[in-house]
Amino acid sequence: MAQFDVIELIEDTKQGNALDAERVTGFVTAFMAGEVTEAQASAWMMAVCLQGISDDAASALTAAMVESGKLVDLSELDHTADKHSTGGVGDKVSLAACPLAAAAGSIVAKMSGRGLGHTGGTVDKLESIPGFRTDLSAKDFRAQAQRVGLVIAAQSHDLSPVDKRLYALRHDTATVDSPPLIAASVMSKKLAAGASAIVLDVKCGRGAFMQSPEEADHLARLMCHIGESQGRAMAAAITPMDQPLGRAVGHALEVTEAVEVLRGEGPPDVAELALQIATSMVLLSGAAPSLDDARARVEKARSSGSALDKLAEMVRAQGGDRRVIDDPARLPSARSIDVLRSPTSGRITWLDALRIAEVVESLGGSRRGRKAIDHSVGVRLLRKQGEDVSPGDPIVEIHASDPSSLDDAKTRIGRAMRVGDPAAPDPTQFEIRWIT
Amino acid sequence: MAQFDVIELIEDTKQGNALDAERVTGFVTAFMAGEVTEAQASAWMMAVCLQGISDDAASALTAAMVESGKLVDLSELDHTADKHSTGGVGDKVSLAACPLAAAAGSIVAKMSGRGLGHTGGTVDKLESIPGFRTDLSAKDFRAQAQRVGLVIAAQSHDLSPVDKRLYALRHDTATVDSPPLIAASVMSKKLAAGASAIVLDVKCGRGAFMQSPEEADHLARLMCHIGESQGRAMAAAITPMDQPLGRAVGHALEVTEAVEVLRGEGPPDVAELALQIATSMVLLSGAAPSLDDARARVEKARSSGSALDKLAEMVRAQGGDRRVIDDPARLPSARSIDVLRSPTSGRITWLDALRIAEVVESLGGSRRGRKAIDHSVGVRLLRKQGEDVSPGDPIVEIHASDPSSLDDAKTRIGRAMRVGDPAAPDPTQFEIRWIT
Numbered sequence: 001m002a003q004f005d006v007i008e009l010i011e012d013t014k015q016g017n018a019l020d021a022e023r024v025t026g027f028v029t030a031f032m033a034g035e036v037t038e039a040q041a042s043a044w045m046m047a048v049c050l051q052g053i054s055d056d057a058a059s060a061l062t063a064a065m066v067e068s069g070k071l072v073d074l075s076e077l078d079h080t081a082d083k084h085s086t087g088g089v090g091d092k093v094s095l096a097a098c099p100l101a102a103a104a105g106s107i108v109a110k111m112s113g114r115g116l117g118h119t120g121g122t123v124d125k126l127e128s129i130p131g132f133r134t135d136l137s138a139k140d141f142r143a144q145a146q147r148v149g150l151v152i153a154a155q156s157h158d159l160s161p162v163d164k165r166l167y168a169l170r171h172d173t174a175t176v177d178s179p180p181l182i183a184a185s186v187m188s189k190k191l192a193a194g195a196s197a198i199v200l201d202v203k204c205g206r207g208a209f210m211q212s213p214e215e216a217d218h219l220a221r222l223m224c225h226i227g228e229s230q231g232r233a234m235a236a237a238i239t240p241m242d243q244p245l246g247r248a249v250g251h252a253l254e255v256t257e258a259v260e261v262l263r264g265e266g267p268p269d270v271a272e273l274a275l276q277i278a279t280s281m282v283l284l285s286g287a288a289p290s291l292d293d294a295r296a297r298v299e300k301a302r303s304s305g306s307a308l309d310k311l312a313e314m315v316r317a318q319g320g321d322r323r324v325i326d327d328p329a330r331l332p333s334a335r336s337i338d339v340l341r342s343p344t345s346g347r348i349t350w351l352d353a354l355r356i357a358e359v360v361e362s363l364g365g366s367r368r369g370r371k372a373i374d375h376s377v378g379v380r381l382l383r384k385q386g387e388d389v390s391p392g393d394p395i396v397e398i399h400a401s402d403p404s405s406l407d408d409a410k411t412r413i414g415r416a417m418r419v420g421d422p423a424a425p426d427p428t429q430f431e432i433r434w435i436t
Numbered sequence: 437m438a439q440f441d442v443i444e445l446i447e448d449t450k451q452g453n454a455l456d457a458e459r460v461t462g463f464v465t466a467f468m469a470g471e472v473t474e475a476q477a478s479a480w481m482m483a484v485c486l487q488g489i490s491d492d493a494a495s496a497l498t499a500a501m502v503e504s505g506k507l508v509d510l511s512e513l514d515h516t517a518d519k520h521s522t523g524g525v526g527d528k529v530s531l532a533a534c535p536l537a538a539a540a541g542s543i544v545a546k547m548s549g550r551g552l553g554h555t556g557g558t559v560d561k562l563e564s565i566p567g568f569r570t571d572l573s574a575k576d577f578r579a580q581a582q583r584v585g586l587v588i589a590a591q592s593h594d595l596s597p598v599d600k601r602l603y604a605l606r607h608d609t610a611t612v613d614s615p616p617l618i619a620a621s622v623m624s625k626k627l628a629a630g631a632s633a634i635v636l637d638v639k640c641g642r643g644a645f646m647q648s649p650e651e652a653d654h655l656a657r658l659m660c661h662i663g664e665s666q667g668r669a670m671a672a673a674i675t676p677m678d679q680p681l682g683r684a685v686g687h688a689l690e691v692t693e694a695v696e697v698l699r700g701e702g703p704p705d706v707a708e709l710a711l712q713i714a715t716s717m718v719l720l721s722g723a724a725p726s727l728d729d730a731r732a733r734v735e736k737a738r739s740s741g742s743a744l745d746k747l748a749e750m751v752r753a754q755g756g757d758r759r760v761i762d763d764p765a766r767l768p769s770a771r772s773i774d775v776l777r778s779p780t781s782g783r784i785t786w787l788d789a790l791r792i793a794e795v796v797e798s799l800g801g802s803r804r805g806r807k808a809i810d811h812s813v814g815v816r817l818l819r820k821q822g823e824d825v826s827p828g829d830p831i832v833e834i835h836a837s838d839p840s841s842l843d844d845a846k847t848r849i850g851r852a853m854r855v856g857d858p859a860a861p862d863p864t865q866f867e868i869r870w871i872t
Contacts, residue, residue, distance in 0.1 A: 010610035014485060039478035043609035046482035049450060173479035174446035 004029070006036045006044070013047040021060035024053075028064035032162055041166065042173040049178040055222055058180035059229040065188035066230070068162040072138050074109055074194035077146055081106040081281035082195035084186060086210065086219070087119035088203040089353040090244035093274050094122045094152065095258035096266075099311040100278035102150035103301035104294070105287030109145040110152045111159070111193045115367055118207070118357040120251065123154045124367075128252040128331055128375035132320030142194075150314045159192035177209065179219045187226045197233040197284035199277055200224070205242035207353020213238065220435045233284040238433040239273060243351040243385045246270035250365050250378010250399060252331040259328050262308040269430040275299065276432055332376040334399035338406045339382075342389040346419040351385040355416030359409050363400050374401050379413070388422055440465070442472045442480070449483040457496035460489075464500035468598055477602065478609040485614040491658055494616035495665040501624035502666070504598040508574050510545055510630035513582055517542040517717035518631035520622060522646065522655070523555035524639040525789040526680035529710050530558045530588065531694035532702075535747040536714035538586035539737035540730070541723030545581040546588045547595070547629045551803060554643070554793040556687065559590045560803075564688040564767055564811035568756030578630075586750045595628035613645065615655045623662045633669040633720035635713055636660070641678035643789020649674065656871045669720040674869040675709060679787040679821045682706035686801050686814010686835060688767040695764050698744040705866040711735065712868055768812040770835035774842045775818075778825035782855040787821040791852030795845050799836050810837050815849070824858055 004026035012019060027044065030036040053061075074080045081101055085091050094110065102108045112134075115121040123134040136144070136153040144151040157164065163185050170176045190198050200223055203209070204216035220236035227234040239245075246267040248257040260266035261274055278298045279291065288294035301307040312325040324330045356379065360366065364374035380397040383389055395417070398409050440462035448455060463480065466472040489497075510516045517537055521527050530546065538544045548570075551557040559570040572580070572589040580587040593600065599621050606612045626634050636659055639645070640652035656672035663670040675681075682703040684693040696702035697710055714734045715727065724730035737743040748761040760766045792815065796802065800810035816833040819825050831853070834845050 007608065007610050010482075014482065014610055037474070037608065039474040039605055040609050042475035042479040043482040043611060046446075046450065046479040047486065047610075050483065050486040169475055172443065172473065173476050174443050174450055174483075175479060 004035075006030060006040050010040060010044045010047060013044055013051060013053065016051045019053055019057045021056065024057050024060040025064040028061065028068060028162055032068050038169055042169050042175065045166070045170060045175040045178070045181060046173065048180055049175050053180050055225045056229075058184055058222060059226045061180065062184040062187045062191065062226045063230060065160045065162050065184060066191045069160050069192060070138065070156075070158040071192050072109070072142055072159070072194035074107075074142060074145065074196070077107050079106045079285040079287040080145070080195040081108050081197040081199065081285035082110050082190055082193060083199040083201065083277055083281060084190055085201040086186070086203050086208065088241040088245055089119060089207040089357040090246050090249040090254065091119065091203070092125060092246065092248070092254035092258040092270065093201060093277055095125060095255060095311070096261040096270065096274035097277040097281065098150060098152060099262060099307040099314070100274060100298050100301050101281035103307040103310040104278065104282045104297035106149075106197075106281050106285045107145050108150045108281065109141065109193065109195050111141070111155045111189065112152055113155055115373070118354055118361065118366075120254070122152060124373055125251045125254050126152060128255055129315055129320040129324050130330070132315060133318045136318070144317050148313050148317050150310050151317070152314065155189060160188035163188050179215070179222055182209070183219060183222045183226055187223055191227065191230050191232065195232075195285075197281060197286075198227050199280045199284065200234070200236035201273070201277060202236055202238050203241035204238055205240050205353065207244065207357065208241035217435065224435060235280045235284055235434060235436045237273070237276060237280070238435065240430060241353055244353045244356050244381060245273070247381045247384065248378065249356055249360050249381070251373060251375040252333065253378040253380060253399065255324070255331060256328040259308070259311070259325060262302060262311060264302060272430070273432060275302070280434075334376040334401055336400045336403040336406060338398045338400070339394040340396040340398065340410050340413055342391060342393045342395050342419065344419055345390045345422070347388050347422045347424055348383055348385050348417060349420035349424055350418035351381070352416045355412065356381070359412045359416065362412060363398070363405055363409055364402075377401055389419060440471075442466060442476050446476060446480045446483060449480055449487060449489065452487045455489055455493045457492065460493050460496040461500040464497065464504060464598055468504050474605055478605050478611065481602070481606060481611040481614070481617060482609065484616055485611050489616050491661045492665075494620055494658060495662045497616065498620040498623045498627065498662045499666060501596045501598050501620055502627045505596050505628060506574065506594040507628050508545070508578055508595070508630035510543075510578060510581065510632070513543050515542045515721040515723040516581070516631040517544050517633040517635065517721035518546050518626055518629060519635040519637065519713055519717060520626055521637040522622070522639050522644065524677040524681055525555060525643040525793040526682050526685040526690065527555065527639070528561060528682065528684070528690035528694040529637060529706065529713060531561060531691060531747070532697040532706065532710035533713040533717065534586060534588060535698060535743040535750070536710060536734050536737050537717035539743040539746040540714065540718045540733035542585075542633075542718050542721045543581050544586045544717065545577065545629065545631050547577070547591045547625065548588055549591055551809070554790055554797065554802075556690070558588060560809055561687045561690050562588060564691055565751055565756040565760050566766070568751060569754045572754070580753050584749050584753050586746050587753070588750065591625060596624040599624050615651070615658055618645070619655060619658045619662055623659055627663065627666050627668065631668075631721075633717060633722075634663050635716045635720065636670070636672035637709070637713060638672055638674050639677035640674055641676050641789065643680065643793060644677035653871065660871065671716045671720055672871045673709070673712065673716070674871065676866060677789055680789045680792050680817060681709070683817045683820065684814065685792055685796050685817070687809060687811040688769065689814040689816060689835065691760070691767055692764040695744070695747070695761060698738060698747060700738060708866070709868060711738070716870075770812040770837055772836045772839040772842060774834045774836070775830040776832040776834065776846050776849055778819075778827060778829045778831050778855065780855055781826045781858070783824050783858045783860050784819055784821050784853060785856035785860055786854035787817070788852045791848065792817070795848045795852065798848060799834070799841055799845055800838075813837055825855060
């Protein structure tokens with residue numbers, strides 16, 4: 001290969017010129033070899049933020065990032081599936097969809113991130129289950145996928161190590177919010193984790209990284225393109241994230257809500273999204289011949305209780321106390337529970353996911369500025385956008401470890417909600433849009 | 437001052453938001469203190485390249501860069517003037533204009549760069565004079581300005597030290613060609629060097645960094661704005677750089693041509709530009725009450741020989757052999773001189789400055805890929821664009837140290853020139869446009 005010229009690559013990116021796969025690969029290789037400085041990588045990423053790169057260049061970047069590390073080899077397992085959410089508030093979908101898909105015939109092998117910014121992370125939520133281990137070796141990860149058919153573990157550092165370094169730079173250099181860089185970061189880890197089918201849940205709205213449907217669509221299509229160009233079966237759902245998903249926000253509270261969904265209960269938005277995501281995982285992984293058949297299997301996994309059993313089996317396999325699945329009251333619970341009541345009557349016209357996330361953060365439910373997450377804290381939204389309230393109605397249940405934090409939480413919740421004219425049209429439609 | 441947040445600065449620059457002076461100053465201060473990483477500085481500069489910053493933000497950046505180092509205090513000297521060229525091929529204007537302005541009443545105190553890219557540097561040219569020293573201390577620089585009224589020295593490293601670090605990063609990260617970054621780099625050094633009047637020569641064309649009149653105008657106005665906002669008298673000439681300036685390209689050959697101009701001879705483009713630049717220096721530094729008066733003084737400095745004497749005085753003050761001024765044949769001369777003759781008849785319709793610079797570079801007249809510059813080599817353009825040739829006419833004189841390099845030089849010169857229809861309209865107008 002010709003000597004890689006990073007200055008020329010940066011210049012061409014700055015000019016908006018096309019980049020071929022070889023040069024993008026050259027960048028990753030040279031960066032890992034220490035031949036491209038962090039200054040050069042940062043200038044290049046800023047040029048990518050402002051000028052964009054083609055979908056094929058983003059695919060090449062992702063493939064090179066995958067090549068930079070180890071891969072989990074799941075190729076001898078059938079019907080392997082993974083899912084990824086771009087991050088939302090109250091997003092416990094993985095905790096329900098993965099057991100559903102596993103019980104319906106897929107082998108679900110998912111590596112998951114920690115909480116990022118205001119959004120919670122699936123492994124953090126699972127760690128609210130006493131004893132649950134998320135730090136599996138790649139070998140144990142694969143073995144459990146084969147034996148149990150369901151494993152959810154923390155991201156292994158061996159996979160896409162270049163992502164870890166580029167991500168740290170992106171954070172320091174204000175180059176986080178670039179679709180090709182986001183897509184390459186996410187997809188390099190998903191591809192390295194080995195599943196043959198990958199279902200994406202791209203959140204869109206005030207509580208999401210993507211604020212507009214156009215941005216969400218673009219990111220979803222780009223990630224699907226990258227996965228498909230690497231031989232994976234891909235699908236993406238675009239789902240609303242203006243208000244929180246479901247009613248629970250907070251680690252243990254969200255595990256409880258996911259268990260409710262698997263019991264045939266739970267909020268309809270979480271349930272329907274989990275069913276659709278699981279259906280797509282089953283279909284794309286080849287565990288069912290048609291969409292209708294996949295959906296039927298997933299629904300049966302829910303109604304029969306086999307998905308709940310599968311979750312319990314995973315919890316036990318990863319060292320957790322499986323009794324919490326039958327009795328979620330065994331999860332960490334907050335010392336102080338208080339209720340915010342409506343001072344007025346009307347319809348809730350606005351419920352801001354980001355602000356609700358900040359309430360939970362202020363109660364201790366985040367890693368930001370803290371040593372450890374308090375898994376017990378959070379809120380339960382007894383009323384959501386589009387629902388009516390009368391004076392004195394309980395609208396939010398607040399779970400706090402420190403009773404002195406309740407007043408501040410109530411003030412913050414007040415700022416996250418608006419109660420308006422009860423005749424106002426209900427703006428709330430939980431619409432799931434699929435891109436395949 | 438509030439804690440400076442570099443990530444926020446980068447993000448705002450990326451978004452194209454306005455930056456106030458305090459934040460831009462904060463960037464420079466924090467970068468020099470090691471609190472902003474090279475990665476962050478590079479990402480910020482790439483954002484500046486692609487989104488631009490306001491003229492006032494560029495002024496603030498420049499002022500902060502000046503503050504980062506020492507300043508030459510010329511405030512007790514009257515009529516101090518400096519000039520700067522953005523760099524061209526065959527550009528020996530400083531060697532003529534500075535003595536002209538000094539002999540006409542200004543105190544000319546100029547720090548100058550080395551050759552950059554394909555363009556030669558004034559201090560490199562002066563060093564073709566045997567014994568000439570360009571590495572003056574700031575103290576000696578000021579003392580000679582006071583005593584002789586004329587000093588041209590190499591850039592002191594104490595002035596705008598942040599520019600040295602940012603420039604190295606810009607080179608490595610393809611962020612060189614941004615008007616606010618170019619303007620801040622140039623003007624921070626000019627402001628620190630202390631003169632009260634600064635005249636700019638912004639080159640425009642195939643052999644210049646600025647390719648279009650619009651780009652050149654923008655850069656010129658921006659540099660004037662920066663200088664004026666720091667209390668300096670400013671003017672800028674936009675001058676053509678499609679073909680080389682004058683007939684000589686190469687270090688010693690250019691010194692000779694500048695001496696010819698001061699003797700009342702020399703090519704008319706170099707002479708007129710040197711006269712106009714010197715006139716502007718004299719006027720802006722307050723050494724003459726009007727433009728007409730300034731021009732008359734400068735012309736007298738040329739016709740009387742006082743400007744030539746001033747150059748000789750500077751050469752002696754800086755340790756050089758002043759006899760070269762009376763007898764330029766004492767300058768280093770090339771061993772092999774050959775002539776390229778026209779194979780055809782017609783009019784020269786195209787003479788490419790950049791390609792001619794590359795010829796001189798290939799003969800050894802550049803630092804690129806070499807330990808030292810060969811001051812003796814170069815070309816003399818016996819015919820230029822718009823001039824007619826007949827078969828056998830000498831068109832270029834080639835000065836080489838190594839006779840074996842002559843053939844390659846001839847081939848390259850052939851590619852730098854086109855001879856066309858003698859009835860073709862002469863495209864060559866040496867038009868000097870002033871921005872004040």
